[in-house]
Amino acid sequence: MKAVALELYKLRRKRLLPMTVLFLGVEIAWAFAAAARSMARQSGPAGWEPVLAALASMNGLFLPILTAVCVSRICDMEHKGNTWKLLYTLSVRRSGLYAAKFAAAAAVMLAACLVQTAAVAVFGISRGFGPPLPFALLARFFAGAALPTLVIIALQQWVSMAAKNQTFALALGMIGGFIGLAADFLPQGAGAFFAWAYYTGLSPVVVDYGAAAAGTGPPLFTVTDAGASLAGMAWLSAAGAILCLAGNLHVSRREV
Amino acid sequence: MEPVLATHRLAKRYGGAYRVKDVNLAVHEGDIYGFLGPNGAGKTTTLKMILGLVRPTKGRVTVFGKDMEKHRRDNLRNIGALIESPSYYGHLTGLENLRVVQKLRDLPDRNVAEALAVVRLDKHKDRKVDQYSLGMKQRLGIAMALLSFPKLLILDEPTNGLDPAGIGEIRELIKSLPGRYGMTVLISSHLLAEIEQIATSVGIIRDGAMLFQGSLETLKAKSRPAILMKTRNNRLALDILLHGGYAPTLRDEPGGDCLAFDDLPDDEVARINRKLVENGLDVLRIEERRRTLEDIFLDMTGREGSLQ
Numbered sequence: 348m349k350a351v352a353l354e355l356y357k358l359r360r361k362r363l364l365p366m367t368v369l370f371l372g373v374e375i376a377w378a379f380a381a382a383a384r385s386m387a388r389q390s391g392p393a394g395w396e397p398v399l400a401a402l403a404s405m406n407g408l409f410l411p412i413l414t415a416v417c418v419s420r421i422c423d424m425e426h427k428g429n430t431w432k433l434l435y436t437l438s439v440r441r442s443g444l445y446a447a448k449f450a451a452a453a454a455v456m457l458a459a460c461l462v463q464t465a466a467v468a469v470f471g472i473s474r475g476f477g478p479p480l481p482f483a484l485l486a487r488f489f490a491g492a493a494l495p496t497l498v499i500i501a502l503q504q505w506v507s508m509a510a511k512n513q514t515f516a517l518a519l520g521m522i523g524g525f526i527g528l529a530a531d532f533l534p535q536g537a538g539a540f541f542a543w544a545y546y547t548g549l550s551p552v553v554v555d556y557g558a559a560a561a562g563t564g565p566p567l568f569t570v571t572d573a574g575a576s577l578a579g580m581a582w583l584s585a586a587g588a589i590l591c592l593a594g595n596l597h598v599s600r601r602e603v
Numbered sequence: 604m605e606p607v608l609a610t611h612r613l614a615k616r617y618g619g620a621y622r623v624k625d626v627n628l629a630v631h632e633g634d635i636y637g638f639l640g641p642n643g644a645g646k647t648t649t650l651k652m653i654l655g656l657v658r659p660t661k662g663r664v665t666v667f668g669k670d671m672e673k674h675r676r677d678n679l680r681n682i683g684a685l686i687e688s689p690s691y692y693g694h695l696t697g698l699e700n701l702r703v704v705q706k707l708r709d710l711p712d713r714n715v716a717e718a719l720a721v722v723r724l725d726k727h728k729d730r731k732v733d734q735y736s737l738g739m740k741q742r743l744g745i746a747m748a749l750l751s752f753p754k755l756l757i758l759d760e761p762t763n764g765l766d767p768a769g770i771g772e773i774r775e776l777i778k779s780l781p782g783r784y785g786m787t788v789l790i791s792s793h794l795l796a797e798i799e800q801i802a803t804s805v806g807i808i809r810d811g812a813m814l815f816q817g818s819l820e821t822l823k824a825k826s827r828p829a830i831l832m833k834t835r836n837n838r839l840a841l842d843i844l845l846h847g848g849y850a851p852t853l854r855d856e857p858g859g860d861c862l863a864f865d866d867l868p869d870d871e872v873a874r875i876n877r878k879l880v881e882n883g884l885d886v887l888r889i890e891e892r893r894r895t896l897e898d899i900f901l902d903m904t905g906r907e908g909s910l911q
Contacts (some may be wrong), residue, residue, distance in 0.1 A: 356699075356702070356706070357695070359699065360694045360695070423694055428690055428693055429688055429690045429695065430692065432656060433704070434657055434689055434690075435654075436656065436684040438680045569610060602656060603657075
């Protein structure tokens, strides 16, 4: 805990918080505007589903990039200041340092996911969707955003710590954002191999654009069965754990 | 007495070439050990191996009698180090940088205040380190290494990039550490003049191999004077003297070649002079040449090296 607090302390003046807030603000505003447009086209009472579907889809683009930037900031300060040597001569466990950086990035990004979920709740209430608040749906949305983010943090951290030049890490984040955005268009099964594709894959709401494309009706929003996501979550968790361990092992054993 | 720091046949190979080979270093308590060698001699690699930043190809390191590989974290608690260029977080202030080390080492606030005062950065502690001059960054690096007031301080070329005033300041600081805080200091440098003024023991390394290790006095004892003699025909004089049982060498000097003898008594010099004159050779000049520490040093490390 002390090590995580220290990582956050080192982020002073890095403007990570304003940057994250701005990034999230743009994404949430965009998603809510898209959901409002979608709801306006539909007849009948408006619901939570279009908002959750829109935000989950936007997450595919925004969260990989935000994660890449956030992780890069946390790792790059060590490269820039040549501080790996200092840290490794301070009787600090290397694997502990790696874990602290992961936890610091996770704290920032999970807070971002939590803010998104709270924003959906506020938006829904202000639009008269509830009460009651659909806690289960919101929790599934949060988990669907948080889990891929944690795996992406593991991957980004490995790249950011291994390569001094952060262009690689940021480029990977951009590629991830593109994959996340295009996840629904990937061939059946191919998406399972990309962590970025899980933002829509683990979304509690799926959208069927069939009728909208044919011009016969609005898009159809369906709440998926929670059990159907479990296999994907398990696979993603395993991939995340492997990435964390492999990255930690690789970076910790490296000579500086 | 067991040394505070010892390396035993320490070696590091990169590819097929040894960067450091069979280095046996022994630093005793209270020493200021000057680790000297030209650039690229293997000083930093050796120090990195001592600190566990680089894995040795073979050999081992003991610090305070404990094997470094087995007790690395324990040992590091008693070591402060500055390796190569200073490490710092440029976006943080000097004080915040020290706070990072303080938190990682779990040290009291008074250590921060004292370290800042020792390196005379207390007036600049609230400035961002990106705005520091190179000398101030170097002093901050030393403050970070000093923060726990460790038993062993390892400084790798701490005066690199400093102006003469800065070098003098760091020198005085390092000299004061053993007396003031009971520290043992291992300092590497390629500058002989710097080490000569502060070290009590020296180790000289070249091409990864230790050439000399001992007290500065032992090294200075090697600077016995030589007698240089210039004659009208040095080659003929050499033959005559070799046949006469003397052992001069022919030395290339800026003013032309000459005969060189290890330290000789005055009577012997007179006899050699007489012998040459009796053989019809004019003796043009006889002079005593005292070898400086720098001469010894350059002879050891190679004059083509960058040692200054």
